[in-house]
Amino acid sequence: MVTVYDVPAEKLILKTAEKLKQNSAIVPPEWAEYAKTGRHTEKAPSQDDWWFTRSASILRKIYVKGPMGSSRLAAEYGGFADRGAKPNRAVKGSRNIARKCMIQLEKAGYLVAKGKDGRAISPSGMSLLDNTAKEVYDEMA
Numbered sequence: 056m057v058t059v060y061d062v063p064a065e066k067l068i069l070k071t072a073e074k075l076k077q078n079s080a081i082v083p084p085e086w087a088e089y090a091k092t093g094r095h096t097e098k099a100p101s102q103d104d105w106w107f108t109r110s111a112s113i114l115r116k117i118y119v120k121g122p123m124g125s126s127r128l129a130a131e132y133g134g135f136a137d138r139g140a141k142p143n144r145a146v147k148g149s150r151n152i153a154r155k156c157m158i159q160l161e162k163a164g165y166l167v168a169k170g171k172d173g174r175a176i177s178p179s180g181m182s183l184l185d186n187t188a189k190e191v192y193d194e195m196a
Contacts, residue, residue, distance in 0.1 A: 059118055059184050062191045071111035071187045072104065080163035081110055084155060093148035095134035110156045114165055117157075117176050118184050124173030128153035 059067060075081050083106035091099055092109075102108065109132075116131060117123055123131075132148030157174050160166045165180030176184075 057185070057189045057192045059115060059188050062188045062195070064115065066191045066195075067184070067188055068108060068111045068115060070191055071114065071184065072107040074183065074187060075107045075110055075114075075163075076104065078163050081107065081159045083107075090149070090152065092152060093129075093133055093146065095136045095146050095148070106156070109152060110160060113153065113156045114160055114176070114180060115184060117166065117174060118181065122169040122172035122175040125150045125154040125157065127173065128157070 087106050088103075089099055091097075113128060116128065120131075126147070129147040129150040132153065133146050134148070135143040136146040137143060157166060160180070161168065161174060165177055165183060166174040167177040169175045
């Protein structure tokens with residue numbers, strides 16, 4: 056059986072994002088076209104559908120790295136902030152984006168709350184990712 060671990064992450068995320076576009080529970084907020092993804096970035100994302108790509112990426116990260124909360128996800132999507140003459144320093148990404156994506160994925164039934172541990176992948180979310188991984192694997196072969 057093909058799982059998430061058997062295919063390249065980039066291809067899996069793009070294919071999963073296409074599937075998430077058909078889900079009515081996952082909708083970018085009004086402010087999404089203006090928002091930066093963290094204080095380490097200079098501009099907002101240039102893709103029109105970046106919200107679905109980020110949601111698919113969050114779904115995959117929670118599948119691979121276990122239950123996570125918005126703070127740990129923000130650290131995963133962080134980077135290095137330019138501090139002028141001072142050395143660059145690692146900073147977290149946007150917790151708001153991570154939180155809103157997780158809320159939408161939970162309403163869609165792909166994530167489930169795990170108390171203080173954050174959110175974990177649900178059986179339907181695992182099924183979505185594994186089926187998408189199978190499709191990506193078949194396309195590669």
